[in-house]
Every structure is written in structure tokens, then in C-alpha cells.
Amino acid sequence: MSSPSQKIVRPARNIRGSVRLPGDKSISHRYGMLAGIAEGASRLENYSTGADCASTLGCMRALGVKWERKNNCVEVEGRGLTLSAPECALDCGNSGSSMRMLSGIVAGQKFTSEMTGDESLSRRPMERIIRPLTAMGAKITASEGRPPLRISGASLHAIDYKLPVASAQVKSCLLFAGLFAEDETRVEEEVRTRDHGEVALRAFGAQLTRKALGGGDEVRIRGGQRLHGIEARIPGDLSSAAFFLCAAALFPGSQLTLPDLLMNPTRARLLDILMQMGLRIAVTQLEQVHGEMVGSLEVEGQALKGATISGSDSAALIDEIPVLAAIAPYSEKGLEVRDGKELRVKESDRIAAVAANLRRMGAQVEEREDGLSIPGGQALRGAEIESYGDHRIAMAFAVAALRAEGETLIRGAEAAAISYPEFFQALERVTER
Ligand code: S3P
Secondary structure, three states, X not given: OOOOOEEEEOOOOEEEEEOOOOEOHHHHHHHHHHHHOOEEEEEEEOOOOOHHHHHHHHHHHHOXXXXXXXXXXXXXXXXXXXXXXXOOOEEOOOOHHHHHHHHHHHOOOOOEEEEEXXXXXXXXXXXXXXXXXHHOOOEEEEEOOEEEEEEEOOOEEOOEEEOOOOOHHHHHHHHHHHOOEEOEEEEEEOOOOOOHHHHHHHHOOOOEEEEEEOXXXXXXXXXXXXXXXXXXXXXXXXXXXHHHHHHHHOOOOOEEEEEEEEOOXXXXXXXXXXXXXXXXXXXXXXXXXXXXXXXXXXXXXOOOOOEEEOOHHHHHOOOOHHHHHHXXXXXXXXXXXXXXXXXXXXXXOHHHHHXXXXXXXXXXXXXXXXXXXXXXXXXXXXXXXXXXXXXHHHHHHHHHHHHOEOOEEEEOHHHHHHOOOOHHHHHHHHEEO
């Protein structure tokens, strides 16, 4: 038996079955925030079950937004753009998304908010939102650019801002702040990142304009726009699906169905890479819901080849690189990851965490400042793995363990609940031994 904080994963013979994923984390955060500042009620079906998205709802409640969870639905009573001053610090837990995106909303309020987080979040860089929000007129104090943040809201003025790091969280933060600014805010990104903020703003009734600029985008939003509530079903989380897709990729002859999954093109690079690595993927029932593409996947494992992830792909695959790296030793040619230095400032230093855990399983791996080089054709053995409190590391190595020789013990396995509390049970259901 494994205790709540550790899990034992035994090797598998095959992966077969169907998994319905909880609602996408990126969309749930944005819908949770925008529903709070919309006018009227919203009904958000299949809202993420993860602790991170619960942190967002907790902060919204502290800002005076009433909501209720009914089964897998969150019903929110929107307050319009004016929130109420919180009586305590806004606790973002482990969630960088909650802190960075909500900063854009509290920066436009007439009160001061304190935003805090757990030990991991307290180490993460916030300068990337502090600088532009300060340029818009908010007053923000932080120690060396890290949480806790103290944000004194103001009447914001629009900015024209080019993102210095490829970050959808920062882009959404500034577009949300743009709602509270006079005139038009313009955000430019050199590398296109996930566009859920833009899509969600439109779903809630805001108007914005987007223009492709080279490999990136420019987005403009006018301040003072009022949002309206929506009734929506949030599609299954593609980054959580990545663990099952990679598990299936490990076993030639595996068969997996993933219904009702997010298929947003800015997130779907994962599917291209996995197909390149040999996984057969068919997309069915593709439709658009509130501006987001949704579809079902049928996948079948074949011999696993290698891949290289670099340039804009590293930003597009930032959340999936840990699990792609965890299966890489079993592939024919291995995996090269370059241009991924953002991996070092996620919930853990994901380059170091992946390298250390692969070595514990007996793999050879080369760690670089901005990536990893993992040779293929390696057999791994079960080992004691450390999650470093990072949900994606815990789940990535549960997948690697399926093809290892002997059992693997995942320490800090409870971290999976940050994005996907039901992960270990769901993995067990599709694993054949
Ligand atoms: C997210 C964007 C990414 C990602 C995170 C969620 C989002 O972070 O790693 O899990 O919802 O916008 P960055 O925008 O900081 O790269």
C-alpha cells in the first residue's frame, strides 16, 4: 500500500481504454476570473478539479464574488468590473496562473491587495507582470520581484507592450488589465503562445482585435468594455491528456480513446510531436465551442521514434516537455530539448527535476542551461522518484514507470492534485498488467 504522499507504480503490459479528462486548467482559470467580473450569472461545466483552479475561485470569493460548486459545475454570480476589497491576503497556493492573471484584474481596482503563494510560488519570477502593470499605473511592491505581491490598484492607462518572455499568463494579465484602462492596450508577442485569454474575453462579450505578426501576434483591447456571463462546458485538459498519450506511445498496439478534449491549435503541437514519434492519432467530432476547438482522439501505439523540440516549439510544449522527456529513453533516437530555459522557473526547476529522476531510473541524460539531451534505446529500472512538489513531474514519472523493470515509488505524488486529482486512478483504469 502506498501512503497519500507516495505512490507505487508497477510496470504495465499495455494501455487500453478511454479517459475523460477534467476541464482544461488554462481555460478554467480564465473563465473563473472573467465570470467574476462579468455582469450576470455564469455556469461553468466541467471546471477543472485541480487545486490550482480552486485557488483562483478562492481568490475571487475573497474579492466578493459569490460562486457555488454543484457536481462538476461552478455557478458564478458576476459582480461586474468592480470587486470588493479583500479582508485577507489572496492565497494563490501553488498557482502562478492565479497570481499572474489576477494581478491584471486587481491592478484596476480601487483598493490594495496582497497576493501570496506557497513555497514554490514564492520563488517564481513576477517582474514580468510587475513592470508592465506599473507602467499602466498600478503600484506594486515585491521583494526581488518575487511573491508576496502588494498591489495598489489605480485608474490604469493603456500601454503598448512587447512581451520580453513568451508567456500566455503575462499576455492574459495585460489584456485583463486593459479592460480597466483608458484607451486601447496593445500587446505584442514575438512567439505565439496559447490564446485562451483572447478567446475567453470574446466569449464573455469583449471585443478585441488580433493580427498575426511574423511567428507571433498583436492583440488590441479597448478599456471600459463590459462582460456578460456565459454558460459553457470546458473541454478536457490537453496537457493532462498528455500523460495518457505518452503512456499509449510506450506500447505498440495500445489503444486509447480521449473524448471531449481541447484541440486549440496553440496547444496542439503535442499531437504533431507524438505523431512524429510514431503514435497514430485520429481526431474525430471536431467542433467549436465558445471559440475553442474541441474533439475526440483515438490513438494507437507503434514503435516509438525520437524528436527534437526547439525554438517556438519549446514555448508551445512547455507543460508537456517533462512527460515527453520521461518517455524519451525508451524511444529509438531519444529527445533533444533546446530553447527551454523557462522550464527552470516553473513549479520546480523542470530541467533539473527530469534529469535527476531519469538518472535515478538508470538513464543517461545530459542537462544544459536551456534543455536536455536524452539518448534513446535505454532500458530503465524502477526507482524512488521525487516529485519536487511539481504535479507534472509526479505524473511524468508515473508514466515512465510503466515501461521500467521493477516498481517505482513516486515521493510527493500528492502534487498531481494541483492539476489532476484523479490522475492515478485514471491511469490504473487503462493499464493492463
Ligand atoms: C499557462 C501558460 C504557461 C503554462 C502554464 C499555464 C496559461 O505558463 O506553463 O501551466 O494558462 O497561460 P507561461 O505563460 O508562464 O509560459
